[in-house]
Amino acid sequence: MKMLNSQENWLKTYYFIRATVSIVWVLAALGVAAHTPWLAAVLLVLYPAWDALANVLDGMRSGGLAQNRTQQLNAGASLLVALAVCVALPDMHRVLAVFGVWAILSGLLQLATALRRWKHHGAQWAMVLSGAQSALAGTAFIFQAQQAAVPAIATLAGYAGFGAFYFLVSALSLSLRSRKAPG
Numbered sequence: 001m002k003m004l005n006s007q008e009n010w011l012k013t014y015y016f017i018r019a020t021v022s023i024v025w026v027l028a029a030l031g032v033a034a035h036t037p038w039l040a041a042v043l044l045v046l047y048p049a050w051d052a053l054a055n056v057l058d059g060m061r062s063g064g065l066a067q068n069r070t071q072q073l074n075a076g077a078s079l080l081v082a083l084a085v086c087v088a089l090p091d092m093h094r095v096l097a098v099f100g101v102w103a104i105l106s107g108l109l110q111l112a113t114a115l116r117r118w119k120h121h122g123a124q125w126a127m128v129l130s131g132a133q134s135a136l137a138g139t140a141f142i143f144q145a146q147q148a149a150v151p152a153i154a155t156l157a158g159y160a161g162f163g164a165f166y167f168l169v170s171a172l173s174l175s176l177r178s179r180k181a182p183g
Contacts, residue, residue, distance in 0.1 A: 007120075008174055010061050015171035018054060022164030025050075029157040037090070040153045044095055045085050047160065048102060052078035070116070074109040077102065096151040100141030103159065107134025126173060130166035137162075 025047060033040040052075045059071035066072075081102040088094035111131030118124040137159050144151060 007062065008177075010058075011117075012171050012174045014054075014058050014061070015167045015174070019164045019167035019171060021050060021054075022160045022167065026157045026161045026164065029153045029160070033153055041089050044089065044153065044156070045082050047156070048078045048081040048085065048099075051106065052076075052082065068113070070109045070112045074106050074113075077105050077109070092151045093145045096141050096155065097145035099156055099159075100138040100145060103138030103141060104135045105138075107131045107136075107138060110134060124170070126166045126169040130163060130170075133162060133166075134159075 025043060029040070029043055033043050055071045055075035055078065056065065059065040059068040059075065062068055062071075065075075081098060084098045085095055088098050108131065111128055114124040114127035114131055118128070141155070141159075144155065
């Protein structure tokens with residue numbers, strides 16, 4: 001039981017960190033980066049790079065990457081996306097298309113991770129919704145990337161904002177669940 005509590009404490013902390021980083025990224029994207037192209041470019045590369053690092057850390061804290069294949073795949077995909085964004089810049093149409101493909105893939109991998117965790121930890125419904133919504137958002141990004149209007153970082157800030165919301169809800173759900181648990 002102690003191992004399970006330790007893992008749930010890790011997940012709460014992890015989800016709070018993910019929410020905080022996403023909120024900071026959104027504020028930076030909507031604030032300074034919306035008017036500073038070089039900062040927008042840095043943020044666009046950092047977002048998937050951070051996701052790769054976060055998946056590695058979580059996978060390692062959750063039994064190792066070999067036992068967490070979805071996170072291992074998600075980390076690899078996120079790292080490749082960070083590199084692909086570097087290549088796609090400064091063309092925001094291409095950047096949005098890259099983010100679209102990534103949102104679909106990472107959303108499905110997040111969904112699979114949440115379903116696997118649900119058996120042991122519960123309170124994963126928000127992560128399930130987040131994964132599904134990410135995949136849908138990716139489809140919308142690919143469609144938007146083909147339109148004449150030039151996409152802005154604000155489009156992706158909305159996506160990151162929903163991610164922050166779902167991570168925060170997951171952290172709070174686990175916190176409430178642990179308070180209700182006997183012991």
